[in-house]
Amino acid sequence: MQGDDGRLHHLMNQVLHSNRDMAEDGRLSVGEQVPIVKLANRIIEIGIEAKASDIHLEPLKDGFRLRYRLDGILWQWPEIFPRRAYERLIGRLKIMANMDTSDRRKPADGHLRYRYPNGQMDIRAASIPVKHGESMVLRLMRNEEELRSIEELGFTPENEALFRRLVHAPSGMVIVSGPMNSGKSSSLYAALQSLNVTSRHIMTIEDPVECELDGVNQVEVSVKTGLSFAAGLRAALRLDANCLMVGEIRDPETAQIAIRAALTGHMLLTTVHAEDSVSTIFRLLEMGVAPFMLAATLSGVVAQRLVRRLCPYCQEEDTEAELDDEEIKAGASPPTFYRGRGCDQCRQTGFLGRLAIHEILTVTPPLKEAILARRNIEEVRRMAKEAGLQTLYKDGLEKALLGLTTLSEVRRVLYGDG
Ligand SMILES: [Zn+2]
Structure with missing residues (x-):
């Protein structure tokens, strides 16, 4: 991706030297032949090839920049592009996403399905007026990657055994907690897949359904039809389900029904937005769940985060990394940590892909x-x-000692950059 063989630069120049106006370019049906169409496509394809989750286009005072979110971190394209191409590019992307191109003063959103030689990608687009024009973000929806088995979730052997025991209990409530984009859905889907046998009736209530699971009745929450998490859950209970998955508990009503389901012999899997395992308990109490109900139903909480995985092509021993955790320091012989030197495989970042800590x-x-x-x-x-x-920090530390990630990456994810 480094420099993209100059292709993007070349396409940008073609756009700058073509005389068409934006509307003409964007709507033209000859498609592939038009520079602006090629440019917009290339920007998306770079994101797909680099496995980016988002593409950011932002106008600056003298130009515009292009950034890709890779493994959770924004990476900026080395070149700042000339401003003259920007409006036409945004116009083209808006047309692709069925967005209104006439009003640039309002936030807007749209959706497109991008087809490329090896497949297709669902993309959500959103734009918002900012100081120097319009800013746009394209979110690449990579659903197929969410489906993993329990073995592929990156648990330590001890945690994997704990997780299996929790989700294979006959009833009770298991909660996966963490902030946005911490891999919670992957964990729930993995649990459901391992529970998915013909003798079990599994239902899910999701917003939206992220992955299709064969043999599982998946219900999608819909504002239009009034099908909320709570309403879906109530209906699922009447349909004789053994195992229920609720995408997220975020209101007292859903919390109450979920608890009642777990109390009446169902296995209930869900997520809660909380910092760590213990604060998940308190989040539910704050939502008005009675302590005796919670004590009777909650069997376990899995808190998790995603950290960047060390690049295997350029990793080396890190002689400067130091522990500041007293107890671990006291117990162990001088530990070895690792870092990524940076290479072409990892765009000089030292990281390639992500893994979960639990x-x-x-x-x-x-x-x-x-x-x-x-x-x-x-x-x-x-x-x-x-x-x-075994706290998130300790799990991260263990994975850093194994050379899977770095100590500073674990600290960044758990405590921020500072
Ligand atoms: Zn590397």
Whole structure:
């Protein structure tokens, strides 16, 4: 992708030297022959080839920049492009996404299905007026990559065993928690796939259905028809499901019905937006779930994040990385960490792809007692750690020691850049 063999630069020049106006370019049916059409296509194809999740086009004072989100981090194209091509490019992309090209002063969104030699890609487009024009983001929807088996989720052997035990219990509630884009859906889909046998009736209520699972009844939430998570869940309970997956619990009503489902002998899998495993418990209590209901149903919480994976082509020992975690320092001989030197394979970043780090909290009898006794979050967290909770940080550290990622990457994801 480095420099793209100059193809993008070349296409940009063609656009700049063609005399057509934007409307003419964008709507022309000769398609492939028109420079602006080729340019827009090339920008999208670069994103697809580089496995980007998003493409950002942003006007600057004197030009515009192009950025791709790769492994969760924005990477800027080395060249700043001339402003003259920008409006036409945005116009073309808007036409491709069926967006209104006449009004540039309002935020807009659209959708396109991009076909290329090896397949097709669903892309969501959104634009918003900013200081120097219109900014646009194209989100590449890579659903096929979400489907993984439990073995492919990157658990340590201990965590994999814990996860299997939790999701294969006859009933109860298992929650996967984390912020946006932390791989929560992949974990839930993996669990569902391992539960998917003909003797089990599995239903999901999702917003939207991200992957199709053969043999699973998947219901999509819809604002138009009033089918909410809560309404879908209520209906699923009448349909004699053994196992239910609810895309997310984000309101008290859904929380109540989910808890009731778990209480009446169903296995319920869901996600909650929370920092870590212990704060997930408190998030549900804040939503008005009664402590005795939670203690009776919650069997475990998996908190997770995605960190960038070290590039295998250029990784080397990192002699400067240092632990600041006292207890681990005390226990271990001087640890070895790794870093990526940067090479063509990883666009000089030292990373290639991502992997998940996990923290699995099993709700044990003492923890149930603590929930019932309404202990505060610090007390519960201390209890969980004393009982051997492998925190996100420790899991990340373990993976850094194995050379799968770096210590600073784990710190960045968990604590921010500062
Ligand atoms: Zn590399």
